[in-house]
Every structure is written in C-alpha cells, then in structure tokens.
Amino acid sequence: SQTIHQWPATLVQPVGSPLSLECTVEGTSNPNLYWYRQAAGRGLQLLFYSVGIGQISSEVPQNLSASRPQDRQFILSSKKLLLSDSGFYLCAWGQHSPLHFGNGTRLTVT
C-alpha cells in the first residue's frame, strides 16, 4: 500500500533563516506531488505541484520554492523565512483522484 511521510511535524524558525521541508511517498511510482499551505486552521492554498522529476509548477508567487530531486521526493524550501510564512504545510500525492495527504508540518516563524 502507498504511504506518505512528511517531516518534521513541527518547526520553529527565526525570521530570515532557511527552510527545508521534506515529503516522500512509498508504494507508488511517478506520482503527482503537491504542497498546500493551510493558514489559521482553515482554507488550503495550493502552492506547488509536480508531475515528474524536476518539473515544478507554482500556483502563487511567494517566498517559497519547491524541488523534486527524485521520483517520490518533494521538498519545500525558502532561503529567508518571513513571518507570513507561518502556517500548516501539507504534502499530498495522487496519481488519480483522490489526493492523499501527509500529516503536515506546523511552521512557526518567530
């Protein structure tokens, strides 16, 4: 069966520091991968998606970037965090409907 792992579960980082969140999927190949951000415990915003290695599509302009160095690995990064980057970040995979989500990373920028 397929599983998705996200880490860390929580992270507190100072403003201006770098960020790297990792997501890996097991039990499938060539999945579509997604990064969502959930602000204030409510709506989800699609940040990036990838349909293959090295292929990244950005949905909104922002201080973040994404990379897919391996088929089942998706990384969310920032060179310098802003206070507004705080939120709950969710990775998801899906070959076809529906999407399957990881348990999320709660990022607090101080």
Add this chain to the structure above:
Amino acid sequence: AQSVAQPEDQVNVAEGNPLTVKCTYSVSGNPYLFWYVQYPNRGLQFLLKYITGDNLVKGSYGFEAEFNKSQTSFHLKKPSALVSDSALYFCAVRADQTGANNLFFGTGTRLTVIP
C-alpha cells in the same frame, strides 16, 4: 476557474441527530467532487468522492453526499451524528479536464457534535 463555497464556518448538531455540511461549486466542464475531514494538527483524510454515476455517494464512517447538478451542490450528510465526528470538513473540486489532478478547496466547516 474553479471554486468551492462552504457557506457555514460552524455547524453544531446534537449527538444522534442528522447532520448536513453544505458545499456549492463552480467549475468549467464536469466536476470531480470530494469531501475530506481534518482532525486537529493532522492531515486531511479522504471521505468520499463523486466522479460520475449515481448522485448519492456513500463514503467512510457512515457519511454520504448528494451531487445536485442543477444546484451545483455537493452537501455532506450523515443520518446520526457521533461526538467523534467533530472535526473540520473540507469540500474540494477539480475539473475533469485538469490533467494535473489539482484540487481546489473550500474554506472548511467546523462540525461540533454536542453530547
């Protein structure tokens, strides 16, 4: 453009009573519709989906949803609510011609089941 509206931020229901969480959508083409549930500090769990076929879709934990094309709605229902159903519920949509399987989510409805 695709969008989803969940008109109620909060729904309260007594344990044992039926519950409804509302969702309306806007999409070009045929919609793929989904309901997810989120417990505190966790990811989203898939409940059910409508792709095609019977308008009444049955999902996990006794939940069901009814697709209504004329009203562009996909309301989530359960005949008898449990306290453990208390959580944040999200409706989502994608257009069938969207190759990347991108989902667009509503803002969520917090369901509280009162013992």
